[in-house]
Amino acid sequence: MQIAGNTFTDEALLELEKVSISFPIYHGGSRSLKKSLLFRGSGGQLASDANQRITVEALRDVSLSFRAGDRVALVGSNGAGKTTLLRAMAGIYEPVAGVVRTRGRISPMFDISLGIDGEVNGYDNIRLRGLILGLTSQEIEEQMPSIVAFTELGDYLDIPVRTYSSGMMTRLTFAIATCFAPEILLMDEWIVAGDAGFLSKAQHRIESFVESANVLVLASHSPDICKRWCNKAVWMDKGQVRATGTVDEMIDAYTVDKAL
């Protein structure tokens, strides 16, 4: 999927050039509200656009470029723009200014239970989820045996998933989410899966899943997970890139800054 243009610098697989995103707030038109909220909190900056609407500037002038092999952690406080940045990379939000260029299939893993329909059975949910992820019916049928084996749900796959326990549901969603080969993998928080017995198996699967991606962008509040999985880091602050560097440098700098 390509969002715009064809000019890649070097071998960048994912590139953002001066990307700005602002959200209009349609329900908060009053000026007093604007005044009371202006420049408060840690989040994006509030401003007003040409029509005097209040907008939240979620991203401002973000320029980033990632190539094959990059494992990038997004760090920053709540409301720093990490999720918005991921969604801009996924092509969900088209930037107000600037461009996002991508090469390769984008695999967003924001909500792994997206598209799960409680009324249909396990098999049909696997098919539906595969279709949403952009797989063809043939690819899905090829993957089916391995997904089925991984879930260990057996005959339960024949009944509607609304009858599943939450642990069973986790197995199903997790197995489907990790069954395809990602190219540019975008994750909002690390995926944690299920009960103790399933955990080590899941851990193994997610490791090989993440390793097979060309580019990983992971937003996480856990320094351990960032350090374990990433080699680079981007420090987001109030919708802007505050600094980029190796994951160790950034995590240390960010932790120090937070403690101040």
Next chain:
Amino acid sequence: MWHLWATLGWNDILQRYRRSLLGPFWLTASMAIMVVALGVVYAELFKMPIDEFLPFLCVGLLIWTFLSSFLTEGGGLFTSAESYIKQIRLPFTVYVLRSTWSKLVIFAHNFVIYFGVLLYFQIWPGPVMLLAIPGLFFIVLNGALATLFIGMLSARFRDIPQLINSVVQIVFFVTPIFWKPELLKSRSYIADLNPFYHLIEIVRAPLLGTTPSMKNYAAVLLITIINLGVGGAFFIRFRSRISYWV
């Protein structure tokens, strides 16, 4: 891609009627009762033979129910798919085709009543009824364009669905569905200026054994062009804003 919207649309129907005995035939049953009740009463009121009035009413109601569902359900097209739109980038046409498909399936369920009426009154419209197929195509095309437009507008302005619901109700009464357009006599412009009349007529006339007039076709063509132009331009201009609006 057709696999995705077909599955989603089908699941929408399953979800609504899961575990009910009659399933989507609930709609068919209530529609059948409405046709019979209104048919008997209004045939009497208008002093018309029932074997002429009831088929007319039946076909009109079937098409109107189909057509108006595009307008009344269009408001939720994008707002109800918020979780999808904010999680993954899918072509927005997926949502349009999904809802159009499920409406077509429901229409097909209701259409059974038409055959029941044909059998009961021993009518056979003849080969002219095949003209209903291109007519239906135009209804689907215009309906899909209208849902897209309404869906976008409603995502931005949340008052639109309420507004449309009340307008649709009025349109039902001023459109020749349970009264014949001939009754207008000198004020035939009431029907002629009503786009819904022409859209209904290009399917209803063939199903009742007559050919729609050139006027009907010309009007539908004009409506389609306007719909394509306005809807298309709006979509191209504001497509990228949908995910901000929902």
